[in-house]
Amino acid sequence: MSSINQSRRRLFSRKKSDAVHLPWVKGDIAFTDECTRCDKCISACETNIIIKGDGGFPEVNFSIDECTFCKKCVEACPEPLFIQTDEAPWAIAASIQNTCMAYQGIWCQSCKDACDERAISFTMAVGKAPQPSIDTDACTGCGACVAPCPSDAILIKQ
Incomplete structure (x- = not known):
């Protein structure tokens, strides 16, 4: 199976729980009630990671690139969806799945790089490839580690 077909299959098999909302979205609102789906945040995103998700609502896709926390999505939005941008952008962090190449004995550190x-x-481990770990206190949830991972082993989640 070609990598393009695998990529498309992953795209259409995404679980709703994998969807990541935009940074700085207020936690006390129903995003789907307040967002008008105007796509201004999609156009403003400097790394093009904001896409139309389920129902046409914007969501972040880290398989494209990372969030640079440029705040352009916040500035472009005409609705009161966001908290003050001097606060943490979101409560998400990376996690490493069992498909990580290091767990299969293959030396890979693309996420670290x-x-x-x-x-x-x-x-480092004797007789094994070095094993990964994530300091969730240091992780900003930017998603820079997701796209470079050759085995799609990194998820950004709450």
């Missing part, structure tokens, strides 16, 4: 916050580290 992509992480500017140095939240991902690898521990």
